[in-house]
Amino acid sequence: MSQLEAYFSRGDANASALIYDMYKNGAYLESWDENLDFNLYEKIAGKLNIDIEKEASREFDVDDKLPWDDINYGVDKSWLYAEYEKAKKAVSTVPCEVKCNNCGVCRNLKTRKVLSV
Ligand code: SF4
Known part of the structure; x- marks a missing residue:
């Protein structure tokens, strides 16, 4: 399974x-x-x-086109790669409710962060 x-x-x-x-x-x-x-x-x-x-079990190289690359969820691939490198060093990222990490979502999807309605 x-x-x-x-x-x-x-x-x-x-x-x-x-x-x-x-x-x-x-x-x-x-x-x-x-x-x-x-x-x-x-x-x-x-x-x-x-x-x-x-x-x-296939390994992907960083530059490979990934099966989900055609889905636009707004996050920049370069940002994801930087997060991957940070994760390998056990370095965490501050949640974007605290500080924008410039992941690309707000720019690419023309939206903005809303903390409460
Ligand atoms: S505020 Fe927008 S661009 Fe910034 S980290 Fe959050 S989702 Fe990404």
Whole structure:
């Protein structure tokens, strides 16, 4: 189950084909252990040329295009990378309710921080 969760959380557009073909082959409530048929996942993934294990554990380089790069959530990728480097050194970031960290959201989404309504 963890391998499937990793695959779907990092998967590209091919993940939707796997979900749809699983559905067409009777998969239902697969996140429940008693319903999980991993052999069926492997069979369908094989037909789609998807290597679940490989994709679930694939390492991304900093410059790689990520599967979720097409989703505009406003945060600058360079800011995320800087946060990643800080996290490796166990350096925390002050929450933006306290101080703007210039993550890009307000600029990119043309919004502003609202602390209360
Ligand atoms: S105030 Fe806006 S730009 Fe600043 S850290 Fe918060 S979300 Fe990002």
